[in-house]
Amino acid sequence: MNMKKIFLLKVIVVALIVLIGLLIYFLKFAKNYPSPRDLNSKKDFFGVTFSTKFSEELGLDWKEVYLAILDDLQVKLVRIPFYWDEIEPVQGSYDFSDYDYLISEGESRDVKFIITVGRRQPRWPECHAPGWLINQNDSDTRTATLAMVKTVVERYRDRDSVEYWQVENEPYFAAFGVCPPLNEALLAEEVEMVRSLDDRPIIITGSGEMSSWRKEGKMGDIFGTTLYRVVYNSWFGYTKYPLPVSWYKLKAKLAGISSDRLMLLELQAEPWVPNGNMTQLTKQEIDRSMSVEQFKANLQYAINLDWQRSYAWGVEWWYWQKKFGTPEYWLIAKELFK
Secondary structure, eight states: OOHHHHHHHHHHHHHHHHHHHHHHIIIIIOOOOOSOOOOOOOTTOEEEEOOHHHHHHTTOOHHHHHHHIIIIIOOOEEEEEOOHHHHOSBTTBOOOHHHHHHHHHHHTTTOEEEEEESSBOSSTTSBOOOGGGGGOOHHHHHHHHHHHHHHHHHHHTTOTTEEEEEESSSTTOTTSSSOOOOOHHHHHHHHHHHHHHOOSOEEEEEOTTTOOSHHHHHHSSEEEEEEOSEEEETTTEEEEOOOOHHHHHHHHHHTTOOGGGEEEEEEEOSOOOSSSOGGGOOHHHHHHHHOHHHHHHHHHHHHHHOOSOEEEEOHHHHHHHHHHSOTHHHHHHHHHTO
């Protein structure tokens, strides 16, 4: 090998080492915070997703949490997952008492809602089917699913407070959650069922980082995405996405989704939990993915993205922190929704 080839090989090796080093730095150590972080957003830009189940998982009274969200934070935009196992615990017998409460209390305070229908809903384990569905065959599962969706829409379609229907949650994100394989034909039937019953826009959601958005973008009137800045897996530990706002805007353009059809439906605003319960995390563990500064940075990132709306993920945890930990999250949010 002559000297010129040796020199070229050395240059390539050094360049690779530098690139790998930079990649490790940006993924593991760089903060990737937007600047400035003044949190000045347009009116009616931020909302929250509220989960009765997650409130109880944190050991909280969900009604207490919900009323604090409405009265103390004064949130006016709320997405509510309608968990199938709660509304139809016995096949053919529906109980909407908790959800009637959520809608009615919100309506008395001029809140506008996104109602999520279907088996796959926000919060682990993603699929929240009633126990009786386990022994159903495919045909019976289809019939039961469509009956449930029809019942929910018919019950709440006369409510002016309901602005959107979300059908299923990240239906194409098969890598996450404890769910059966996606039945695309059934998903399409659910969408058409909702469309036949009401003319309000339908939202279909997809993973911000793990989906091309093409299928989801074509199926619904509105596309809603998740957006995470710090994630965790057992192979690499905590990883920080260095993606700029322009990356998501380009992704939407390539998927053929115009800005007026875009919402951020799940903005990371709570810590990632590698194991156990969120209430068991130490402050050091919380700060790995959701320090107060990271919280503000994520909110500012959503503002900079400037889509139609952004629904923050983790309001129940902010309340838990207010009661038992760091009240700053709640106080920052209180200014945000003012």
